[in-house]
Amino acid sequence: MRRVSVVFRREFSSYFATPLAAIFLVVFLFLASMFAFNIGGFFDRGQADLRPFFQFHPWLYLFLVPAISMRLWAEERRTGTIELIATLPLTMQDLVLGKFFAAWAFTGLALILTTPMWWTVSFLGEPDHGVILCSYLASWLTAGSFLAIGSAISSLTKNQMVAFVLCAAACFLLLLSGFSVVLDFFRGWAPNMVVEGLSAIGVLTHFESMVRGVIDLRDVLYFASLIVAFLVINTAVIDWRKAA
Amino acid sequence: MATLIEAKDLRKRFGAIQAVDGISLSVSAGEVLGFLGPNGAGKSTTMRMLTGFLEADVGSVQLAGIALDADPLEARRRMGYLPEGAPAYPEMTVRDFLMFIAQARGFLGSEASRRVDGVIERIHLQQVLGQTIDTLSKGFKRRVGLAQAILHDPPVLILDEPTDGLDPNQKHEVRNLIKEMGASQGKAIVLSTHILEEVEAVCTRAVIINKGKVVVDETPESLMARAPEGSGSSAMDVVFRSVTSGDLEEAGQ
Numbered sequence: 001m002r003r004v005s006v007v008f009r010r011e012f013s014s015y016f017a018t019p020l021a022a023i024f025l026v027v028f029l030f031l032a033s034m035f036a037f038n039i040g041g042f043f044d045r046g047q048a049d050l051r052p053f054f055q056f057h058p059w060l061y062l063f064l065v066p067a068i069s070m071r072l073w074a075e076e077r078r079t080g081t082i083e084l085i086a087t088l089p090l091t092m093q094d095l096v097l098g099k100f101f102a103a104w105a106f107t108g109l110a111l112i113l114t115t116p117m118w119w120t121v122s123f124l125g126e127p128d129h130g131v132i133l134c135s136y137l138a139s140w141l142t143a144g145s146f147l148a149i150g151s152a153i154s155s156l157t158k159n160q161m162v163a164f165v166l167c168a169a170a171c172f173l174l175l176l177s178g179f180s181v182v183l184d185f186f187r188g189w190a191p192n193m194v195v196e197g198l199s200a201i202g203v204l205t206h207f208e209s210m211v212r213g214v215i216d217l218r219d220v221l222y223f224a225s226l227i228v229a230f231l232v233i234n235t236a237v238i239d240w241r242k243a244a
Numbered sequence: 245m246a247t248l249i250e251a252k253d254l255r256k257r258f259g260a261i262q263a264v265d266g267i268s269l270s271v272s273a274g275e276v277l278g279f280l281g282p283n284g285a286g287k288s289t290t291m292r293m294l295t296g297f298l299e300a301d302v303g304s305v306q307l308a309g310i311a312l313d314a315d316p317l318e319a320r321r322r323m324g325y326l327p328e329g330a331p332a333y334p335e336m337t338v339r340d341f342l343m344f345i346a347q348a349r350g351f352l353g354s355e356a357s358r359r360v361d362g363v364i365e366r367i368h369l370q371q372v373l374g375q376t377i378d379t380l381s382k383g384f385k386r387r388v389g390l391a392q393a394i395l396h397d398p399p400v401l402i403l404d405e406p407t408d409g410l411d412p413n414q415k416h417e418v419r420n421l422i423k424e425m426g427a428s429q430g431k432a433i434v435l436s437t438h439i440l441e442e443v444e445a446v447c448t449r450a451v452i453i454n455k456g457k458v459v460v461d462e463t464p465e466s467l468m469a470r471a472p473e474g475s476g477s478s479a480m481d482v483v484f485r486s487v488t489s490g491d492l493e494e495a496g497q
Binding site: 002003006007009010013014017018079080081083084085086087088089090091242 | 292295296297298317318320321323325327328329331332333334335336340344345347348349350376392
């Protein structure tokens, strides 16, 4: 745990050593509120809830998360610092977890900075705070899943652009497979099992059920297993080809 | 003298290239081993296997009595490593970077600061402490790399080109530091270099490798003695060329 926290602290503070943190936070806050007000019809709905705000989060993460995750390992490979950290008395697991948690905490910070939206609806009406809390959790878990995927992909290359594009593509597929338009396309002719399966692996299915305010253990398990699976892959890849 | 580095029959293949082809090394406390060889001879690959960054296809490494594959963390604790090019996080300040290394090496709180302060004084980094690493000159960057390698006072040091990019004064200083760490602190040190005079100046032993194999393993003095008479100050160059360029080597044997 101590070793993970050493890596975590270095990684987390590294976001603020460059303009990356500021740019990410500004873009995230700007887009998240713009979508909520302009496309989601936050005011027009006349309801005191944050549905129009949260429903666009997975789509925002689609390109904002790869922007964070692309550098996680590709940068270490490019600058050669991987040789330094891999020969310190730290395990690969310490490094993978420290980096992942730092990135996840950073997206958590971005979410915390959106709480003025929450104060606003509380001021305007009487929202269901449980639902909002649950939505925040859903959003954070989605970001975490995308980050784990991005971290694993970043560990495969020393080229950050490659890591960005592959991660965005992987997350897009994961989003699409739960999207109702895609599901409807299959529903007409494919066996029910295929449609159910696609919907079960899709992020949106689980995200939307949590945003409705229901914490179903299956949804939480879905996100948790995505994160764990990709971090295990990440560790294996780094162990397998440290020098590549 | 205790053997601190024991490498047996290391082999590594990258695709069709046999980069390291059966290298065995045994380095005792107090020895400073100069690792020489033409570019691509397998120096860095061998050092990476000694530190456990690369896994050898065949062979074993023991550092200060700990088998690298059996207990990698404990073996790494006993070793300091300056990788090729002295990589470091460019956005960190020198002090933050060294504090990170100290904490990663398990030093807590004031002990970590004490270690960092000590090494800063030894390597003379005071004037760049607050600078970020990407603003440092090549020489200072190399010295930061050296500082992180010796911060925990390890019995084993593996240094890949520790004086590359230093000016003559800095070279002199770093060489004295290395000599001192070998002679009076009894560390086992392996350093690679392209500068043959450096081997004469700091090493107690010279190992030349070529095409992944050890071709010479003796003291710098006896290495010099191989040179034909009258080669003077370039004696080392003459010997190096003759053992690393295939034709001459075969002709000489």
